[in-house]
Amino acid sequence: MIEMDRVSKWYGSFQVLKDCTTQVRKGEVVVVCGPSGSGKSTLIKTVNALEPFQQGRITVDGIDVGAKGTDLPKLRARIGMVFQNFELFPHLSITRNLALAQVKVLGRREDEAVERGLKLLDRVGLIAQKDKFPSQLSGGQQQRVAIARALSMDPIAMLFDEPTSALDPEMINEVLDVMVQLAEEGMTMMVVTHEMGFARKVAGRVIFMDRGEIVEDAPKDDFFGSPRSERAQLFLSRIL
Ligand code: ADP
Numbered sequence: 558m559i560e561m562d563r564v565s566k567w568y569g570s571f572q573v574l575k576d577c578t579t580q581v582r583k584g585e586v587v588v589v590c591g592p593s594g595s596g597k598s599t600l601i602k603t604v605n606a607l608e609p610f611q612q613g614r615i616t617v618d619g620i621d622v623g624a625k626g627t628d629l630p631k632l633r634a635r636i637g638m639v640f641q642n643f644e645l646f647p648h649l650s651i652t653r654n655l656a657l658a659q660v661k662v663l664g665r666r667e668d669e670a671v672e673r674g675l676k677l678l679d680r681v682g683l684i685a686q687k688d689k690f691p692s693q694l695s696g697g698q699q700q701r702v703a704i705a706r707a708l709s710m711d712p713i714a715m716l717f718d719e720p721t722s723a724l725d726p727e728m729i730n731e732v733l734d735v736m737v738q739l740a741e742e743g744m745t746m747m748v749v750t751h752e753m754g755f756a757r758k759v760a761g762r763v764i765f766m767d768r769g770e771i772v773e774d775a776p777k778d779d780f781f782g783s784p785r786s787e788r789a790q791l792f793l794s795r796i797l
């Protein structure tokens with residue numbers, strides 16, 4: 558579903574991604590971890606062209622992300638993205654938040670978009686909140702709405718960038734539970750997270766990044782059982 562082949566990116570003279578090669582198969586969950594500043598956010602943002610890159614090749618479902626003729630808005634509409642800070646529209650009700658992009662980007666009829674949105678809101682356990690505004694919800698609830706909103710676009714894959722790191726501890730699990738359910742239903746997912754319990758439960762593979770490089774890319778059990786590099790061993794010893 559997602560293929561990255563020797564992707565490199567620079568900010569001026571600073572190389573933020575170094576020859577990154579990996580792939581995510583349909584239905585696979587890949588967790589990306591590594592120290593702060595190692596390039597995790599940049600890596601996943603190259604997948605839906607939120608960040609351009611200078612070398613290498615990325616394809617998503619056969620579409621060449623870096624090619625000149627690629628319709629990037631259309632590509633982005635097919636890849637769901639969930640950020641650390643929810644990014645709901647503060648001035649719109651939860652229902653409007655769920656329906657807006659479906660109408661504007663996919664051209665769905667308003668009533669269809671609302672129906673689809675509310676179905677997903679129900680799935681994340683928040684149907685009772687449909688007429689509220691984002692600021693009336695807890696962080697964990699807002700993040701579950703953000704996930705429902707991304708799913709309402711019928712994405713072919715989902716990207717998550719530290720979706721629980723801005724949450725109070727008691728809210729982390731309600732968001733992870735939704736993500737676990739999604740993984741078990743077969744969604745293709747690339748998840749930047751330090752929640753290693755989540756990784757152990759649903760990841761197929763774990764990618765460990767350090768200083769812009771993919772240092773390890775291994776099946777979950779190999780990664781947790783015997784990380785090959787010293788850098789990954791040190792990282793794991795600090796966070797587990
Ligand atoms: P991570 O998500 O692993 O914490 P990032 O991908 O956010 O890492 O950032 C990787 C590196 O790139 C960091 O050193 C960061 O300071 C740098 N960086 C990120 N965005 C920019 C930018 N717009 N301009 C210059 N440097 C940046």
Ligand code: MG
Binds near residue numbers: 597598718
């Ligand atoms: Mg980041």
